[in-house]
Amino acid sequence: MKVDLLIENALVFNIFLKRFEQQHVTVSNQKFYYISDQDLRYLEPLEVIDAQGTYMIPGLIDIHMHIESSMVPPAIFSGAALSHGVTTVVADCHEIANVCGMEGIEFFMEQETLLDIFYAIPSSVPSTTPELETTGGLIGVAEVQALLQHPSVIALGEAMNFKGITEESPSLIQDILQTVHRERPFLPLEGHVPRVSGETLAKFLYAGLTADHTHQSPASILEKVKSGMFLEFQKKSITAENMAVLEEHQLYEHIALITDDVMADDLLTGHLNENMRLAIQAGMPIEEAIYTSTYTPARRMNFQDRGAIVAGYKADFLLLDDLETLSIASVYKNGYRVHQRGEEMAYPSVDLSIPEPFLNSVHCKLLTEADLRIPVSTHQEAVLCNVIQIHPIGTFTKLVQREIPVKNGFLDFENSTCALVVVMERYGKNGNIGYGLVEQAIDQKGSIATTWAHDHHNLMVMGTSITDMLAAQAEVIRLKGGYVVFQEGQQTGCCPLPLGGILSTEPISLLGEQLKGVRQAMQALGYRNTNEIMSFSTLSLPVSPQVKITDFGMMDVHTHTKIPLLAGES
Structure with a gap:
């Protein structure tokens, strides 16, 4: 078998052992093929990269974010995210849905991007009820049923209506949750569970919401993980005391690093990679920062084709020339280089067909x-x-x-x-x-x-x-x-x-x-x-x-x- 690409002499991060090993990596048809410490030139690669002195890690996966926080549509966001090593995102586009409803969601989904963008159905449009806030759009049961048929939809976005979830009286969010349970019973359901504990936390879990991305404390981390909830750490939860709890109790299997919101000015300098750096500075081991930005988020979203450098997985990867600072030398998507340090950042203007x-x-x-x-x-x-x-x-x-x-x-x-x-x-x-x-x-x-x-x-x-x-x-x-x-x-x-x-x-x-x-x-x-x-x-x-x-x-x-x-x- 001939391969398209051979990366030689890289220090490759093995997700399952959580350590770097000097390996040679081959890519064929946009997927990793054979990885070995033996000479692989017999596979007659079309291209060879000598990666001596660099660290090779999987492409970063951000499973809870809102593209709209960058204040640009997906077609522009794609290049910026890739520049920072993010190769896959799961986007909850409830911001554009609140403004334009289904038309806004479809506008996002129709855009072609090199970045892999999967979608979580906006479950809270509005976040409460029309009697408490006026929105331009409304996502109800019919809209959810339609979106459940879309191939890019892989999760239910954060359920936020606190009262609608926890009270016994019927509510729109309860109807939506029941619809998803019935039609896609294994779909991950994202929660919005700030400062919730005790029996109230049990009510969220009982409703099927198994993840939380809101502001955490050492006490909330232990209670929520002990209760079976998967935690997603955005910037404001990345603190020394929180990282100490994760390390002391070895909770890395139960968490992922995410961004939630990255505004346009912050996106100039970083995305998920910046939160990784913050976590490392706050005390998280580098290996765990990589693990919780690649493999655990992939597992949470039921991805079977990414999040690790192993045969058969998508050839999404980064080459780092400094591990301590996570300095990105180059970014590869599907085995092709899409960004290299020194090149102009991929922040193009895009000519979109925009509804009036x-x-x-x-x-x-x-x-x-x-x-x-x-x-x-x-x-x-x-x-x-x-x-x-x-x-x-x-x-x-x-x-x-x-x-x-x-x-x-x-x-x-x-x-x-x-x-x-x-x-x-x-x-x-x-x-x-x-x-x-x-x-x-x-x-x-x-x-x-x-x-x-x-x-x-x-x-x-x-x-x-x-x-x-x-x-x-x-x-x-x-x-x-x-x-x-x-x-x-x-x-x-x-x-x-x-x-x-x-x-x-x-x-x-x-x-x-x-x-x-x-x-x-x-x-x-x-x-x-x-x-x-x-x-x-x-x-x-x-x-x-x-x-x-x-x-x-x-x-x-x-x-x-x-x-x-x-x-x-x-």
């Missing part, structure tokens, strides 16, 4: 000063208000109460310690406007506005200045979506996202710089968080603890109880 509704998806009125003047029926100088308090790490929030001054019968948030946040329904359905207050957000005079508001992606604007809030909201509408920052009357950050209000077709090299500018402008306003953009954009995610806001107003995430702006009101 995606290009004109922001349909809400311009705010007026009157919309931001909140009347208060009191003669007192201040009134007690319910306030969302932002945590400086991650996306968790909590409910606090603060005295807000009153001026001329209106809430004087501009001279308080809080910012006003407004969420406007932007699909032209009902014109809802939800109001809230936010503490520990920004401390300078200015405003931030976006249509990238998890997961419903309505228009959200937050500020400490009415003038700047009006300007930022008007600019986002003019751009047909995106991020805009104003400070003291001047625009200081801008990232247009005209495709569905959440995506761009610009090269990531440009988009990343624009988003970096937004991040810096937010920091200049005083926003302090490990990921300012994600913190802001998830203020509107009503399944992420503890209190968030939608176009219906503020609500408790676990009970779905609406929280009035003024304390004491019903």
